[in-house]
Amino acid sequence: MQGPLTQFLMKNPSVLIFLGLLSAFTMFAAIGSEAFGIGFISTSMIKTLGKTLCFCLIAIAMDLVWGYCGILSLGHFAFFGLGGYMIGMWLMYERTRLIVENSMANAALPPTPEEIQEAIGTQIFGVVGGAEIPVIWSFAHSLPIQLAFVVLVPGLLALIFGWLAFRSRVTGVYLSILTQAMTLALALYLFQNDSGLRGNNGLSGLQNIPGLDHVPQSHISLYFLLASAFALGLGFVIAKLIVENKMGNVIMGIRDNEARVRFLGYHVETYKLFIFTLTAIMAAIAGAIYYPQAGIINPAEIAPIASIYLAVWVAIGGRGRIYGAVIGAALVSMLSSLFTGGQIPNIEWGPINIVWVDWWLVLLGVSFVAVTLYAPKGIGGLFDIIKLERNK
Amino acid sequence: MNEALLEVRDISVSFDGFKAINALSFSIAEGELRAIIGPNGAGKTTFMDIVTGKTKPDAGEVIWGEKNVSLLKRQESQIARLGVGRKFQKPTVFEEQTVYENLLMALDNDRSPFAVLFYRHNENDNQRIAALAEEIGLQDHLEKRSGDLSHGQKQWLEIGMLLAQEPRLLLVDEPAAGMTLEERQKTVDLLRRAAQTRAVVVVEHDMDFVRNLDCRVTVLHEGSVLAEGSLDHVTENQDVIGVYLGR
Numbered sequence: 038m039q040g041p042l043t044q045f046l047m048k049n050p051s052v053l054i055f056l057g058l059l060s061a062f063t064m065f066a067a068i069g070s071e072a073f074g075i076g077f078i079s080t081s082m083i084k085t086l087g088k089t090l091c092f093c094l095i096a097i098a099m100d101l102v103w104g105y106c107g108i109l110s111l112g113h114f115a116f117f118g119l120g121g122y123m124i125g126m127w128l129m130y131e132r133t134r135l136i137v138e139n140s141m142a143n144a145a146l147p148p149t150p151e152e153i154q155e156a157i158g159t160q161i162f163g164v165v166g167g168a169e170i171p172v173i174w175s176f177a178h179s180l181p182i183q184l185a186f187v188v189l190v191p192g193l194l195a196l197i198f199g200w201l202a203f204r205s206r207v208t209g210v211y212l213s214i215l216t217q218a219m220t221l222a223l224a225l226y227l228f229q230n231d232s233g234l235r236g237n238n239g240l241s242g243l244q245n246i247p248g249l250d251h252v253p254q255s256h257i258s259l260y261f262l263l264a265s266a267f268a269l270g271l272g273f274v275i276a277k278l279i280v281e282n283k284m285g286n287v288i289m290g291i292r293d294n295e296a297r298v299r300f301l302g303y304h305v306e307t308y309k310l311f312i313f314t315l316t317a318i319m320a321a322i323a324g325a326i327y328y329p330q331a332g333i334i335n336p337a338e339i340a341p342i343a344s345i346y347l348a349v350w351v352a353i354g355g356r357g358r359i360y361g362a363v364i365g366a367a368l369v370s371m372l373s374s375l376f377t378g379g380q381i382p383n384i385e386w387g388p389i390n391i392v393w394v395d396w397w398l399v400l401l402g403v404s405f406v407a408v409t410l411y412a413p414k415g416i417g418g419l420f421d422i423i424k425l426e427r428n429k
Numbered sequence: 430m431n432e433a434l435l436e437v438r439d440i441s442v443s444f445d446g447f448k449a450i451n452a453l454s455f456s457i458a459e460g461e462l463r464a465i466i467g468p469n470g471a472g473k474t475t476f477m478d479i480v481t482g483k484t485k486p487d488a489g490e491v492i493w494g495e496k497n498v499s500l501l502k503r504q505e506s507q508i509a510r511l512g513v514g515r516k517f518q519k520p521t522v523f524e525e526q527t528v529y530e531n532l533l534m535a536l537d538n539d540r541s542p543f544a545v546l547f548y549r550h551n552e553n554d555n556q557r558i559a560a561l562a563e564e565i566g567l568q569d570h571l572e573k574r575s576g577d578l579s580h581g582q583k584q585w586l587e588i589g590m591l592l593a594q595e596p597r598l599l600l601v602d603e604p605a606a607g608m609t610l611e612e613r614q615k616t617v618d619l620l621r622r623a624a625q626t627r628a629v630v631v632v633e634h635d636m637d638f639v640r641n642l643d644c645r646v647t648v649l650h651e652g653s654v655l656a657e658g659s660l661d662h663v664t665e666n667q668d669v670i671g672v673y674l675g676r
């Protein structure tokens with residue numbers, strides 16, 4: 038008798054293939070990195086790779102909620118951003134505290150706790166004209182608590198939002214619009230100077246890990262790449278465990294015919310809420326690993342358009358298959374940074390002048406429309422063709 | 430008549446002023462097989478919508494079981510769990526999933542997300558699914574995508590899913606639509622077997638089909654009961670003849 042894990046892996050070879058490829062990729066990056074390897078991959082490239090893995094993770098979440106459960110959420114980047122903010126608070130607070138305490142240590146009189154608090158407040162909130170540390174920063178000194186918030190705050194937001202929306206049976210396009218409204222509202226709120234999260238300045242210096250000043254960025258970036266890869270691998274396995282089991286049958290049933298699932302006796306709203314919240318938490322964790330690599334987070338990151346891009350990635354990669362989401366996110370986000378980062382030479386051809394920074398979006402839009410019309414299964418659909426050929 | 434399993438009293442529903450159901454009363458006993466006939470638009474499907482919680486009536490009562498539970502305040506999924514199974518007019522199976530997966534979802538196991546998330550395939554359930562597949566003649570198609578089944582096979586799969594739910598009352602809307610003669614006979618047998626252990630209500634236009642069911646017949650017209658009794662009895666009824674032959 039085989040154990041359940043062996044059975045699961047035997048039935049889903051894609052899990053082993055994926056984990057194998059992911060490990061190989063990570064090993065390759067480590068060997069090529071400036072930290073321990075031969076150094077042909079720059080530290081900033083390592084960060085880009087790590088960030089891309091985080092995008093792949095949120096794409097898996099998107100595929101679960103949209104591709105499998107049929108909820109076209111256009112708000113999952115809000116959860117990604119919130120996760121980033123929650124970890125960013127600890128990073129920024131603790132680092133500022135260490136700096137402040139260091140500089141005050143040389144003072145003739147030892148500083149009082151109040152003086153330290155005030156100095157930290159001025160350092161962090163000076164840009165928005167304040168010195169008070171807002172209440173929401175009460176636990177910013179504690180890594181475990183802020184880590185818990187990474188899961189709890191976005192999770193709770195998703196739970197409440199989902200409960201309200203699903204309970205009143207908002208579906209389809211209306212739900213998508215509602216999720217856009219949610220992410221827009223959150224972004225607008227955070228843009229305010231008195232939001233307590235530094236308005237449009239956002240949180241910065243997140244690449245500097247408190248207490249690890251002596252560790253060079255080349256090392257830190259590699260650790261984060263490893264963390265990203267680990268989280269992605271875990272996310273992949275969890276997603277597979279869900280969709281390849283009875284839960285997968287039920288949520289795909291909800292996607293294809295929600296009313297029918299109800300008449301089978303399943304409480305559809307609870308299932309939707311479960312998937313919506315679970316994927317929000319996955320998105321938040323992806324964000325919490327992403328932003329220390331990005332170094333800065335500001336409200337523009339959770340603008341409605343970000344969540345729309347997410348849907349585009351998943352559509353291009355092929356929804357309804359977990360690896361499709363990964364392919365889409367990796368490919369499109371890498372291409373996007375190539376095109377908008379000036380790595381691709383602009384085309385100047387007589388009167389035709391294509392500047393990729395501007396034209397990349399057009400290219401992306403055209404690809405999206407083309408995929409929707411001619412290859413609804415996305416890039417992942419290619420694998421079906423290969424499989425069919427082989428079975429002939 | 431013994432105690433009613435389902436009792437519908439004086440229900441009425443209107444859509445934008447149009448009375449689709451008009452003071453309809455209906456009752457069915459435990460283990461009874463009943464056919465409902467009536468012209469298009471008589472309100473047969475709407476009647477099922479009300480019993481299963483999809484449509485809320487403007488007036489009237491729907492009472493269920495020996496504890497006299499009112500179904501009106503219940504949600505669709507609760508009503509299903511109380512023991513009312515329903516087959517829709519259009520065959521609705523989950524086309525992307527296999528016959529096995531369709532039946533597995535319907536099996537009357539715990540419906541809570543937690544139980545579903547940690548569900549483990551087991552011999553007991555596999556045997557029940559195999560038996561159901563045998564019953565509906567799909568034993569050789571368990572691993573087939575149900576979208577690839579023939580129209581008749583989909584209808585049977587849906588009936589199989591209903592049986593898997595182990596309902597006490599089965600509501601079946603036009604099961605024979607689009608079936609060949611041979612398929613119809615199989616369907617009649619299937620429903621008659623099902624009715625040996627539970628109550629079954631069949632809506633059907635096809636008179637031969639209804640005759641073969643050999644059961645009490647209720648005639649609906651303009652949202653209320655026009656006649657009730659054996660098929661021969663109702664077809665002799667002048668009102669019924671009037672409705673079917675055009676007033």
Ligand SMILES: Nc1ncnc2c1ncn2[C@@H]1O[C@H](COP(=O)(O)OP(=O)(O)OP(=O)(O)O)[C@@H](O)[C@H]1O
Pocket residue numbers: 444445449467468469470471472473474475476518
């Ligand atoms: N949701 C709705 N909104 C408006 N009118 C409706 C709705 N549902 C049903 N009706 C109307 O109510 C009447 C009864 O419909 P119903 O579907 O119950 O008839 P039926 O007896 O099942 O007919 P058929 O034999 O054609 O299936 C019809 O005139 C129909 O147009």
Ligand SMILES: [Mg+2]
Pocket residue numbers: 473474475518602
């Ligand atoms: Mg009907």
